[in-house]
Amino acid sequence: MDRAAPATATTKAWSSTRTATASRSPHELRSRPKGECHGASAMSEFVESLHEIFERLGRIQTRRMFGGHGVWHEGRMIALIAKDTLYLKSDADSAEHFDKLNLPPFTYERNGKTMPMSYRQAPADLFEDRLEAALWGRRAYEAALRSGQPPKQKKITAGKSAAKKTPAKKAPVKKKKAASS
Template identity: 50%
Template sequence: MSEYTDYLHDVFERFGPITAHRMFGGHGIYHDGLMFALVSDETLYLKADAENVGDFEREGLGPFEYDKGGKVIQIAYYQAPEDLFEDRELAAAWARRSFDAALRAQAGKRKSRT
């Protein structure tokens, strides 16, 4: 792990325990076995969906993007606000909303399989 991902344990201490797992050159950040955030190039991104994407947009925060064969791909993770690194309650609130988005996504996958 990197110092950055290690530091996230402190950032999210009021949200609850997290784990970080390497993936695609970055790290997935998990709570209760469910990925709610990712780290790429020492930048934290949080899970977004239709219910919480407005929170990110109001803050002027953009989505995670990567290049795949010359095409820019966006996924449902948005850059975390810088303020949450200084305010543990704010970090917990953002983490809860993103974890809830991850739960909704997981529930949607289960429904589509049945």
């Protein structure tokens, strides 16, 4: 397999394989041409598959954001999925690993300029090999730690915060005057 092959994920291909052909690898599914119809459920299946792919790294959480998804490990964002492609957190210390495989950064347009972000395209081998996925996941997590961003705190929902309120105080009971004899 070509180690420099990009790790794109066509969600329709992922979905059809999950239901029809279990013998094909995730990388083979991701190499189909883009432009096919992409369903939200297919993307959800791909995102859910990342839990299995990164199982040796440890527990991850995924969440929708900006038309794609974010991937968190221990409160730190380690990856994002945009335009059917998985991108891993990178920094100056981890850039050499991505550069060796010619893996480009995630970019977006702002005021007519292309802006790169600190996320680089994931190597295709990560979808084939759980040890490789754990290695790249650790690199992304370490880059997230070095970024200095604090871990994402869990939000307390309204229902939970209402349960923690102190109970209302009862009105004082008026004492009756004792009858004098």
